[in-house]
Amino acid sequence: EDQVTQSPEALRLQEGESSSLNCSYTVSGLRGLFWYRQDPGKGPEFLFTLYSAGEEKEKERLKATLTKKESFLHITAPKPEDSATYLCAVQVGSQGNLIFGKGTKLSVKP
Amino acid sequence: GAGVSQSPRYKVAKRGQDVALRCDPISGHVSLFWYQQALGQGPEFLTYFQNEAQLDKSGLPSDRFFAERPEGSVSTLKIQRTQQEDSAVYLCASSLSSVRSYGYTFGSGTRLTVV
Numbered sequence: 001e002d003q004v005t006q007s008p009e010a011l012r013l014q015e016g017e018s019s020s021l022n023c024s025y026t027v028s029g030l031r032g033l034f035w036y037r038q039d040p041g042k043g044p045e046f047l048f049t050l051y052s053a054g055e056e057k058e059k060e061r062l063k064a065t066l067t068k069k070e071s072f073l074h075i076t077a078p079k080p081e082d083s084a085t086y087l088c089a090v091q092v093g094s095q096g097n098l099i100f101g102k103g104t105k106l107s108v109k110p
Numbered sequence: 111g112a113g114v115s116q117s118p119r120y121k122v123a124k125r126g127q128d129v130a131l132r133c134d135p136i137s138g139h140v141s142l143f144w145y146q147q148a149l150g151q152g153p154e155f156l157t158y159f160q161n162e163a164q165l166d167k168s169g170l171p172s173d174r175f176f177a178e179r180p181e182g183s184v185s186t187l188k189i190q191r192t193q194q195e196d197s198a199v200y201l202c203a204s205s206l207s208s209v210r211s212y213g214y215t216f217g218s219g220t221r222l223t224v225v
Contacts (some may be wrong), residue, residue: 006151034131034213036216040138041218042218042219043201043216043217043218043219044153044214044216045216046213046214046215046216047176085153087153089152089153095141095160095165095166096141096143096158096205096214097143097155097158097166097169098153098155099155100153100154101152102151102154103151
């Protein structure tokens with residue numbers, strides 16, 4: 001069965017304290033791995049798509065990496081406005097529907 | 111419009127009532143998806159449309175759930191005889207034809223509470 005597991009469930013950081021979020025996956029055929037950010041009361045906001053092991057993408061303080069079994073979202077020198085739930089998802093079919101993990105709730109304190 | 115619009119934002123339904131949730135995708139977006147998100151969980155796939163064709167409805171939890179997109183733009187998710195377990199946020203997402211290139215754009219969702 002295709003599965004996505006995110007860890008930790010919650011992460012508290014001080015402003016400026018860098019860390020990483022983990023997304024491990026077990027799927028029959030990966031077509032893409034997606035990272036989203038979700039703020040309370042809002043829909044998920046697209047951050048990155050990764051397609052093959054070794055691929056990396058960056059956006060401001062965020063950097064996503066991909067291996068054959070997991071992906072990491074690295075947050076460098078986070079700010080309070082980075083506080084949100086970060087969702088990881090995989091695409092396994094050709095039609096585009098995604099399988100999501102439960103998310104990591106990140107809190108960054110000033 | 112500039113984004114995916116969903117209405118209503120909040121809906122309270124009495125158990126057994128029928129509800130209809132609306133999604134206005136980004137103009138020109140071919141693909142449209144519905145997801146269900148329970149509290150503290152990630153979104154779960156319900157159904158997928160390419161233009162007006164419903165190509166995958168494997169995630170619909172029961173035959174009480176029905177979705178349509180008759181003209182290939184606006185979509186409606188209908189839930190008949192609502193039950194308490196239907197309480198969740200219902201998210202709509204749209205994309206250009208290739209998710210690979212563009213990812214999805216999600217709406218803010220409709221929060222359904224069945225009492």
